[in-house]
Amino acid sequence: MTVKTRFAPSPTGYLHVGGARTALYSWLYAKSQGGEFVLRIEDTDIERSTQEAVDAILEGMQWMGLDWDEGPYYQTKRFDRYNEMVDQLLAEDKAYKCYASKELLDEIRAEQEANKEMARYDANHPKIVAVNQAAKDGDPCVIRFRNPKEGSVVFEDQIRGRIEISNSQLDDLIIRRTDGSPTYNFCVVVDDWDMGITHVVRGEDHINNTPRQINIYEALGAPVPTFAHCAMILGDDGAKLSKRHGAVSVMQYRDEGYLPNALNNYLVRLGWSHGDQEIFSREEMIEFFSLNAISKSASAFNTDKLLWLNNHYIKTSEPEYVAEHLQWHLDNQNINIENGPAITDVIKLVGERCHTLIELAEQSRYFYEDFSEFEAGAAKKHLRGVAKGPLELALSKVEALSDWSTENLHGVIAQVCEELEIGMGKIGMPLRVAVTGGGQSPSVDAVMQLIGQERVIARIKMALAFIAEREANA
Numbered sequence: 485m486t487v488k489t490r491f492a493p494s495p496t497g498y499l500h501v502g503g504a505r506t507a508l509y510s511w512l513y514a515k516s517q518g519g520e521f522v523l524r525i526e527d528t529d530i531e532r533s534t535q536e537a538v539d540a541i542l543e544g545m546q547w548m549g550l551d552w553d554e555g556p557y558y559q560t561k562r563f564d565r566y567n568e569m570v571d572q573l574l575a576e577d578k579a580y581k582c583y584a585s586k587e588l589l590d591e592i593r594a595e596q597e598a599n600k601e602m603a604r605y606d607a608n609h610p611k612i613v614a615v616n617q618a619a620k621d622g623d624p625c626v627i628r629f630r631n632p633k634e635g636s637v638v639f640e641d642q643i644r645g646r647i648e649i650s651n652s653q654l655d656d657l658i659i660r661r662t663d664g665s666p667t668y669n670f671c672v673v674v675d676d677w678d679m680g681i682t683h684v685v686r687g688e689d690h691i692n693n694t695p696r697q698i699n700i701y702e703a704l705g706a707p708v709p710t711f712a713h714c715a716m717i718l719g720d721d722g723a724k725l726s727k728r729h730g731a732v733s734v735m736q737y738r739d740e741g742y743l744p745n746a747l748n749n750y751l752v753r754l755g756w757s758h759g760d761q762e763i764f765s766r767e768e769m770i771e772f773f774s775l776n777a778i779s780k781s782a783s784a785f786n787t788d789k790l791l792w793l794n795n796h797y798i799k800t801s802e803p804e805y806v807a808e809h810l811q812w813h814l815d816n817q818n819i820n821i822e823n824g825p826a827i828t829d830v831i832k833l834v835g836e837r838c839h840t841l842i843e844l845a846e847q848s849r850y851f852y853e854d855f856s857e858f859e860a861g862a863a864k865k866h867l868r869g870v871a872k873g874p875l876e877l878a879l880s881k882v883e884a885l886s887d888w889s890t891e892n893l894h895g896v897i898a899q900v901c902e903e904l905e906i907g908m909g910k911i912g913m914p915l916r917v918a919v920t921g922g923g924q925s926p927s928v929d930a931v932m933q934l935i936g937q938e939r940v941i942a943r944i945k946m947a948l949a950f951i952a953e954r955e956a957n958a
């Protein structure tokens with residue numbers, strides 16, 4: 485049997501991290517079994533579904549790298565098929581027309597509540613029987629599924645274990661509304677059957693639908709897939725994850741400077757484990773993933789851990805991969821990298837200091853853009869009279885360098901220290917502020933090498949002019 489899984493979002497909003505994790509687990513399970521992954525857009529709720537949300541979901545999936553083998557299928561394009569199946573169940577008497585009005589159902593529910601009975605639809609209630617007997621063909625009606633009355637539904641959830649629900653707790657579900665539209669629980673079953681889905685991985689919020697859906701599979705004569713219901717994601721305060729906790733949309737993580745591989749690694753560990761391993765390459769995730777190692781309990785989102793992972797991925801990924809995702813942030817911050825060093829070299833040098841791509845873009849700026857002012861605090865501290873001599877000597881030496889290498893620039897700094905008998909800090913810090921504009925950067929020789937000779941010379945001159953002006957004003 486070829487494993488086939490699916491992700492079936494309703495396009496009523498962006499792709500949020502909970503959905504993204506479900507999609508990731510479903511995708512991983514398919515990949516781990518050499519199977520296929522289907523994307524299905526469940527857009528039957530026409531009022532709440534939007535094209536924007538569809539686009540946002542597709543963009544989120546693509547950004548995460550969760551590619552689908554089939555789809556996207558759209559439920560709104562499959563109404564004929566659902567209706568064909570509703571009609572089949574009607575013909576087989578596994579479904580029936582019910583003419584009871586909403587008002588009547590409300591009245592019956594109120595009675596049941598007053599009698600402290602379980603409020604539920606009861607096809608044998610005398611008032612419903614009377615209405616249905618009196619109805620004429622063509623009167624408005626819904627179609628209800630004839631749920632079995634005896635026995636129970638049992639299934640082996642891959643995450644939660646054996647689940648058993650008595651049929652006495654399940655009423656006759658509406659499968660086609662008065663307006664002729666099929667309902668969610670029915671469409672899902674027909675789709676999962678038609679699409680050959682073998683494993684349904686979805687959120688725990690659907691667990692109550694599963695027994696009802698299993699009865700529908702059986703009525704249709706369709707094989708019942710295996711189910712795995714994932715627990716919720718909570719915020720770090722233990723409440724259900726929501727906007728209040730910060731980013732919840734996957735694309736917002738892009739905007740906040742996360743690499744998709746870091747978010748995927750974070751999400752895979754949020755509720756799944758393989759020993760105590762924290763870092764997983766995509767290949768490792770696929771190799772080790774299994775449904776029964778997914779945790780039954782809810783997991784709490786931890787932004788610090790995500791930041792730690794993001795830093796790890798910025799440091800250790802191929803610089804080309806980081807560059808591909810950094811470009812969005814460079815554009816966003818208006819940094820043009822055409823006139824300057826290869827961005828991959830800047831990433832190799834600066835990346836390890838950064839937890840997000842926003843920081844990495846910010847710290848890339850001085851390699852590509854000249855500045856007209858030094859950072860006030862750093863200049864005040866390091867561009868003082870005492871720095872004049874060391875900077876002048878360094879300037880003459882960098883001007884004379886014919887081979888612009890990090891080693892030679894290291895040599896320049898060492899010679900300045902030696903000739904003037906000063907410690908490294910007395911030239912290193914003024915030079916850093918001169919060439920980067922601020923007081924923090926990676927090793928200044930490597931930084932200067934990437935900035936390039938012409939710019940370094942101009943910036944040291946600018947620092948000397950700054951010191952001269954400061955002394956004149958003193």
Ligand code: GLU
Nearest residue numbers: 492493494526672686690
């Ligand atoms: N469309 C449902 C949702 O967005 C998912 C249904 C399913 O996975 O069976 O929550």
